[in-house]
Amino acid sequence: MRTLTFIGLVAALTVTTAVVRDTDGSTRQAAAQSASRRRAPDTATEAEARAACGGACHKFAPPDILPQAAWRDELVRMMLIQDGVPEPAGATNQIPLPPEWLPVLRFYESGAPEVLPTPEPWPPVSAAPPALEKHAITPASRDNTPAIANIRFLDVRGDGTLEIIASDMRSGDVLMIDPKPPHNVKTLATLRNPAHIEMVDLDQDGRQDLLVADLGSFQPADHENGALHWLRQEKDGTFTTTTLTEGLGRVADARAADFDQDGDLDIVAAVFGWRQTGGIVLLENQTRNWESPRFVARTLDSRTGAIHVPIADLNKDGRPDFVALFAQEHESVVAFLSSGKRLTFEKEIIYAAPHPNWGSSGIELVDLDKDGDLDVLLTHGDTFDDSILKPYHGIMWLENRGGYPFRSHQLATLPGAHRAQAVDLDGDDDLDVVACAMVGGSGDVELKLASLVWLEQVRPGVFTRHTLEMGTPYHATLDVADYDGDGDEDLVVGWFALVEAVTGWADVWENLTASRPAVSPGPRR
Known part of the structure; x- marks a missing residue:
């Protein structure tokens, strides 16, 4: 079920340097006092909860990954999936839990925090290098309610010129857009x-x-x-x-x-x-x-x-x-x-998340550490099942060490993390990471969230967090390429309107690191 509102978050803005750290499969971030509550006689044991909610189907969902108030709807959702019953339109809180599920509900409510910890805030937008100029693409013939699910820089003509190719889920259009002003738009298919x-x-x-x-x-x-x-x-x-x-x-x-x-x-x-x-x-x-x-x-x-x-x-x-x-x-x-x-294929597990609420949203194969083999860049920030911001959602590097599974590192937390790509954004010959976020709603919560970020690799395994855009986490997709041929990597980011109109269909973030004038003036937001 995909709902479109999110519950609260209050964040102060600070500058942080994130050192890559191994993840041990644990997400014990909930309040410790919740876990220490005494279990009532009619509360399920952990073994009983495991059998009821997971069994052989998926990993056990520990109580502290969601707040207390969310567990009733989550158990209803689990029950419907197990029974093979379609989830009805509307709120799951209208569906009663059978008596045999109530002890399981009490197990989860007794072990869950009242609220999840606040996600780690991102630093404020700054004018620090690299110099980026944003150019909005707002087709005159279209209203600003796009649902850009995928956006690419592609040399479709084979002449060395990059076009923007985008898919709009709302209209069904596949679009070709000139990345340079006036950004002419052509519909290739509907x-x-x-x-x-x-x-x-x-x-x-x-x-x-x-x-x-x-x-x-x-x-x-x-x-x-x-x-x-x-x-x-x-x-x-x-x-x-x-x-x-x-x-x-x-x-x-x-x-x-x-x-x-x-x-x-x-x-x-x-x-x-x-x-x-x-x-x-x-x-x-x-x-x-x-x-x-x-x-x-x-x-x-x-x-x-x-x-x-x-x-x-x-x-x-x-x-x-x-x-x-x-x-x-x-x-x-x-x-x-x-x-x-x-x-025929043989399967090897590269990474298994610690619990079934991990929110996986995308991967890219890239040799992030430049050691000659392919690693995986993973984003996990999908909150559309329950509309709750998670402090454990973010961007991960799955490091290829020559065997399976890969070694997992949390590069940064990012609420709504939806797409990440590796790119040498600052031209220093190592790979950085750019990422965008998408959550629902249009209220005060979103104004405090980073929506476009880059992780600068300042030395091997050490990334400094930078915020390129704050307050508009409505981006499901981005791409990177040197579209203007000036020797540095540029960005294109798609917009996804969920509740109300947004400011455009896509933004081209022109990288000025190679010291050339911008295509046209446009401030960093």
Whole structure:
């Protein structure tokens, strides 16, 4: 269930330097006095609560990850999922808990804090380097209620010029935007709810196409309206839309590679689904005529909540592997390693979150420490199930040490952390991290939250926190690239209007580190 209001947070602003620290799987951040309360005779034991709420389905949810008042609705949600009953529209507090669940509720309420600890505040916005100029993209023909789920800098034409490609879940439009003023906008296709875009020459004709994952619905639900679309680039630069497969759950991501080593490109799709639907689906390319492409689907994993499936040769054996991020109750990062046998994979756990409320929202594969292997950059800040800001949500580095699982480090906490990418923002030859946040609502709470941040790597393993934007955490996506070709990395950030209109559709943050004039004047917010 995705609700759109969040409960309170009061934060003072301070400047902090964060040293990378190992995470030990513990999130014991609740008030100690709650755990010391005496258990009433009609309160479940921890073992009984584990059996009722988790069992073999997912990790145990400790009481201190949510405030007392939230546990009743959370148990109702667990009960409905276990029973396979769809969550009804409206508040879960209208659904009674059966008598056998009441001792479990008392267990959680007795061990939970009245309120969660306040998330660590971010420093105020400053004019410190790097110098960034923000340019708002506000299409005149569109109102300011976008739902930009994915935004990319892509060289679609193959001429070395980067365009902004964005998907708007609300209108269903896939847009091409000139990153330079006056930011001309062109609609490439109109779908249902495009969630993710990948550039790939799928038919290998020398022209770059777009592979678009389509959720099939704006609100989460169990259905079969999800689809995968191919936007084929024609000789004249226009795009023709072909649906490669449909009848899936909510498709969140799709990437292409020659998984069976037969010379054509297959596709792996992350089907987020919702409560009962979802999984990892591999689409084998059996196309003989690209006027009628044919892909045969097989399910590699049936877990719900798949978000991203980036592809890489993880073990350097010459075959493409991929990494899957699972949210929902699974909350894990899993490597799918090609076995060498036809379209089969061996799974290795890269990271398993300490509890099922971790809020996973995205991953990127990157060699963050530049030691020659790929690490994982993970964001976990999804609060849309319960609308509660979590002090443990943030940005993590999963360090590849040559085996599984990877070593986990918390780089920073960030309420609503939704997307992070590694980039050398200050031009000092190491990788920093930029991240954006998205939460619901439009009140005083959001005004105190960092919405766009960067973590400056000042020496190996040590990151200093900087706030680029404060008070507008309505960004689900960002990308980084040197769009103006001046030798430094720029940003583009999408806007996602949940409750009311926002200030634009996207912002280009032009990096002036390479000492050139801004494209046009625009202050840092």
